Amino acid sequence: MTTAMTTALTSAMTAPVRRTLVGAAAVASALVIGSAGTASAATLGFHQTSTSGKAEISGTYEYHVSGTIPQTGEKLYSGSFAGATAKDKVAGDGYEAVLALAYQDWKDGAWHRVTNYVAVVNGSKSWTFKNKKDVKAYACDRKVGTTKLLNCRAAW
Secondary structure, eight states, X not given: OOHHHHHHHHHHHHHHHHHHHHHHHHHHXXXXXXXXXXXXXXXXXXXXXXXXXXXXXXXXXXXXXEEEOTTTOOEEEEEEEEEEEEEESSTTSSEEEEEEEEEEEEETTEEEEEEEEEEEESEEEEEEEEEEEEEEEEEEEEETTOOOOEEEEEOO
């Protein structure tokens, strides 16, 4: 076999391998960026405004597989929010900024859906969590002195 033939054969075999590796990397990235229910570990910086634009949330969300449910093999996730901030972008208008959460919590042998959990109001904090899945953060407005969340938009 000549050098030219070897080079041609190597190039022909390398291109499909490169495409396969790039495709595998894209799939892995999609899994990491996906919801907590589908990936085994991820860190996600987030930034979002409410649909009105009056509230802005940001921070870092990290999660990882921390166990499995023996009966089903389903994954349990633990993780943290760092520097999670809710900022009121229109001061004095009678509304406040809220970082709200929705997730499923594993308790007493079953999943319990939690929605509209108010995590941060006009401020910033960090915390950890365990035994959760499908965690989502929302930027919301809330009229001062009330509990109803308005104009919510998911950060991911």
